[in-house]
Amino acid sequence: MTTDLYGLPITTQNPQTVQGINDFIHGFIAYETKAPNIIPTADADPDCGLANAYAAMLWMFLEAPAAPSKAAPYMARARAATPGTAREAQVIDTIGLWVDGDIPEMLAGCDAITTEYPRDVVMLKLAQYHLFNTGDAAGMLRFALKALPDAADIPYVHGMIAFGYEQCHLLDDAETAAQQAMALRHDEPWAHHALAHVMLTQGRVAEGADFLESVADTWQNLNSFMRSHNWWHLALFYLSQGRHDDVCRAYDTHIWGLEKDYSQDQVGAVSMLARMEFAGVDVGDRWADVADHVALRGQDTVSAFLTLQYLYALGRTARPETRYLMAAIDARAADTAPYDHVAWAEVALPAARGIIAHSKGDWPTAIAQLGQALPRMAECGGSHAQRDLFEQIHLDALVQDGRASAAQQVLEMRRTYDPDGVPLNLLLGDVYEKSGLPEQAANARARAEKTRAAVQSR
Structure with missing residues (x-):
């Protein structure tokens, strides 16, 4: 045989x-x-x-x-x-x-196959993809762990286990599994990805940048998603460090332009450009090319997580296609037949309305609608790091609307995992200044300057 x-x-x-x-x-x-x-x-x-x-x-x-x-x-x-x-x-x-x-039955099929055949890594990866898209982190981990001990020799299994652990917030276990994958194969890109998540969540920004830079050469010949996405993670560390030139270089060379028609490459570019702007980076005319390609997708509602980012790009550039995509989202949310109709109706729809409001400068509506959706955004898919885009849109609306006290609360919570981040602390300094707390403002700005100095001294 x-x-x-x-x-x-x-x-x-x-x-x-x-x-x-x-x-x-x-x-x-x-x-x-x-x-x-x-x-x-x-x-x-x-x-x-x-x-x-x-x-x-x-x-x-x-x-x-x-x-x-x-x-x-x-x-x-x-x-x-x-x-x-x-x-x-x-x-x-x-x-x-x-x-x-029929996604629920498909997942049941994956479950049966991977239980009987633990070395069927294709069905394991397929299951993790769909569980990720529905926010079932525990399911991602359960499926991956079933592969042990039969598939313990396959490095990619440990990479999948690592990401399952990370999405369950079991960060020490995630790091151990990722290191095990890399011990079997140092260039395992999904293990690099899982470690990037761990280090980002734990505020290990300088270490994370150094680590990803040390393995970045191994991504050169990967498919566009994995190459662009791991560089996207590296760019997040650059943003935190205030390394604007490095962020722009990463975006132009590795994040946008590999496969401009592909969904994942498009949302990677959208979310990175948005984050760059929120961090004070001048993105020039980069939005235009991304929006041109997103507009070609038409009324694409295959994935709520993807669609919301398409909508942001169209709204940010005031494209006429924005209203057609919003109409498609309304229709998708009204359709009670699909298995994911609750996520569309109760999460994606208010998030979309908040995104549209943000693009129009209607800060109160953006705050209210996104505030309704944010606690349940995992139901639309995406990782913690990816869904943070929607948190940042909401935060920007708070700042723009002059809600300094509410913004201070959000920013200090964010500082638990990005304690010395340059854009975060600069924004926090402005918020404290507006709140009549000059000492706290000075402390925040000093943290930002300390990080900048550390980067420049390397």
Whole structure:
């Protein structure tokens, strides 16, 4: 019996098909550019169910309204193919559920497969992706831990465990798992990513920047999402340190411009530009190109987390497409049929209204609507670090509306994980000044200057 690279039986004797399947498996979990090789592989071997199911799955990661129609021909071939092993049949059925839009049943399928076949890292990664998108951090960790001890030799499993721990706020466990992944393979990018989250949350800003800089060369040949996203994390550390030139260089070279049509690259650019502006960085005309590409998505409501960031880009640039996307969000929130209708109706919709209000300078509405959504934003997906964009939009509205006392409360809470951040402390200095607390204002500004001096002395 032929097996894949992790020892799971696969029904094909064609060496090119085996190679294409292995390219997909490893490319998918390692974020390497060979994963798309599965498309020509499936086209060349239409009777291989697993290869065609994997091709359908790859199309679904387009994260666009057209994805199911792109996936459908491959899914049809997978379902019609000669029956393979029991696991392959389960995989085909489970991927088919995603194409059909039944996410809860798809996750149940992933659960069954990864319980019986702990080395099926594709189904593990697929499950984590969807659990992440629904804010189920505990589920992400539970799925990943099931892979042990059977898959303990696979570095990417430890990277997935690390991210599950981090999203559950179990930071020490996350760091241990990430280090274990790197001990097996130093260039494991998802482990780098998990460590970036840990260090950001713990306020280890200088250490985080140094660490990511030390491994950044290993991201050069990864797919656009992983390369741009790890650089996005490095740029967050640069922002905290007040390193404006480094932030702009990271944005222009590694964050925007790799795959301008891809959803994740677009929202990475949107959220970074917003953060840069909130931190006082002059972004020049960078918004225009991002908004041009986002506008081409039309009324895309595939993911609440993604859509809200598209909306911010359109609103920030006063694009006429803003009202059409907002109408689509209204319609999506009114549709009670989808499994995620509550997240759209009770979280995404008020967040969208707050984002629109912010773009119009209607600070009271922005504060009220975002304030309603923020406690439940995890239901829309995204990581803690990514969802912080919405916290910053809300904070900016508080500052712009002159609510110094409320802003002070938010900023001091933020200082628990970014104690010496330059933009945070400069803003805190302004807020304390407006609150009639000059000593506290001076202390905040001194912290910012200390960080700047430390960076300049390196």
